[in-house]
Amino acid sequence: MSTTKLLAQVAESPPTPLHGQNGKKSVAKKQNEGTGAINDRILLGSLALLVLWYAPMSFTYFLSEMPSSVGDKMLHALVSREFAYGNGSGHPDDYGPGQYFVLLRNITSMLPHTISGTVAIITGLLQFNKTFQFKYPIVHRSLGRVYGLCALIISASSASFLIDTIPTREVFSGESFAMILSMLSLGVLMTMALAVYAVWNGDVGSHREFMMLNYSLMLSAPFLRLCWVVLGRLWGETKWTVNLYSAVFAGPFLVAAPIFYLRRRQSRPVNETLTSSRLRLIIAASSLLSLAFLGPKLSSFDQWSHRPKADFWFTVPQWGFHAISFTLLAQAAKRRGDMRAYTAWATYQNGLISGPFFAVPTYYLCRHVFLCPEGIMGLCTFFGGWLMGLFSSHIVYVTATSTFAKGHKHSLKGE
Template sequence: MATSTKTRQRKQNGHAASLTATKQTITKSPKPSAPKATEGRLWNKLLGILIAVIVLLYAPISATYFLVGPQIGHVGDKYYYKPLISWNFAYGNGSGHPGYPGSNYEALKRNASAMMPHSVLGTVAIVLGLIQFLPVFQFRYPAIHRNLGRLYGLCAMVISWSSASFLRDTIPKKDVFSGDVFALILSLLSFGNLVTMGLAVAMAWSGDIGSHREFMALNYSLMLSAPLLRVAWLILGITWGETKYIINLYSSYFAGPFLLTAPMFYLRRHYKRQANKTLMNIKLHLGITAASAASLVYVIPLMAKPEMWAYRRTEYFWFTIPQFVFQAVAFTWLAAASMQRGDDKANTAWRTYQNGLISAPIFAAPMYHFLRYVYNCPDEMMGLGVTVGAWTTGLVTSFVIYVLATSKFVNKPAAGKGLK
């Protein structure tokens, strides 16, 4: 009897020890999600380093542009473009320097009082953005983050005011470097900067930090248009061999849609927002498609003339088609994939972005008349202008609609009702 009792005690003790060892093993085992988090952090660091390098290389150019004056060669021409590309690209015909057709030096000189704060505060804004998007900085030092955000917002307001002042003077005189299409892109950029900054501030005041982050990501992406253009100048100046005047135009043509879609992919990789049944509705999708088709019926006869596409047509297609096809395929595939797996939150985003791309022809008609009667754009550049204007307007409209429709205030009554 005593032997049987001792045997049971030994078995119980052994079982308890086995459970303790198992618990210790489970406690010490690594979390399965750790590799994914590490991988995400690695890509974030690489992206952050890339943006920081571009910004820090560009900052001396923009900060000193009006301090040294383009007539003697600013930092970019002296240290980047002349040694890496050629003297002609930096200072010759088509460079923007005085003494050549198409030079915008006199326009810059005439608007120096507006453009000097534009270049200096633009530099401050893009450098501040590097700090403001650091998660550690946001959560550990919220008071400093808010104060620097106010400074960034002030810079954004001055940038929009100064660019509007410059364009109001130069567009009627045809003094914008790279012509009317670049003037249109600058106008859309200035307006987009103002609108996204205003929406970001409104969301912060209302306490919707997620929506604030969305609009600030787009705003900072637009701010990065200037340094991205300079990178494109280097790459295309070396490989293409065209003048700065031409390369600047086509670089901006590529950069506009790219800078609008980049934050879409970045934000959807890292953050999920509310689903919205209206934005996912197939009837809305079909309605936008039908409206775009009807708009094409009106626009195509206006744009069908060969002279509308006469401005360096080969380069136009080379710069445009690959990016447009990528966006169309990516948005369609991601929308279909999210719908198939029942992810309503992701489907809301990608379906809205897809609708924005499809809606481009809807904006083509007003863009045509805007270029024709406000900018007095020549026929040969109408094809470029209408296309990029409608394309970018559709993308940014979809971005704004998505964020507003999925904000916690607009979507709160429907949150959690049949949506995954």
């Protein structure tokens, strides 16, 4: 066995405090493993249902006379005709040209986008099954290359679409949704590049961390449609509005979900820099200065006036859950002396604390690049800072605890 493979095994299966010094597993550990296996099956089954429900809508999006005809019929059946075809749906019926003509104008980029997206989310279901990974490693690597190619096509086609539609303000659900799509496209490309770099250097554990986040971002499309159905029935708003607030909720949710999943199943090395009080102080000071800078610029109620109640309910409860969870988990890890877990949760805490710092560039992007309306500037700035802080904290944590530059032999066969 090569040194690269030995190091890869260490990276993907580091020891945890639960194993004890003699390597024997406790009864509690065995019970947790049994419960974890059941939870994994439930999660995989739920994801499979979501993907198989969405895949026909995605794959046939541009393969019929009118784009999204399968999806529209699905929304008509599950929500209402008004939601699927009426005002605010993007449908061309009696309300002007609609969103479909914008999509048809960009069909050369959007057709490969939808087909590649369908292939990626189906392939991903197999890629994250550990039994499949170890039983069929050659197939796993081959499908990984297909998945990576799909990710590149998705990011490139998204960029092409946004370059065409942002200047003309033709993105469905408006300028704020254009910002969210741009962040998503960059996130998919960045995590894919980091995942390839990690496995190229033999760090399989970091590769899995990046790929898990990448796949979670890929699932934004089916998750968004699920939100359409739920909110379309419960809220009674148009698809235009439901789509925007579904994305506002989905962004942080899909970044945090793999964080919670991975930290319950994978332990990574300690990094004292990430847990240092000096780093926390620098981040907090930077955020306080950023708040002082942004305060006067976002002090008017008009900048938070788009839908104040919706703005609150789709952001504050979830942000509060993240803040409380990260704090409690960090404190619990520190009390039991588990510095590996403490390193993780303290880093995610820093990510939330850094939100105002990231909100500053978000503010200027919203105002000068995406040309967001004044009434939604507050929501966009808060959302962008929160999402970038959370995303960056995971990237920093995995990178800082990785074995990227340890002189490994470059290979794509680390798995």
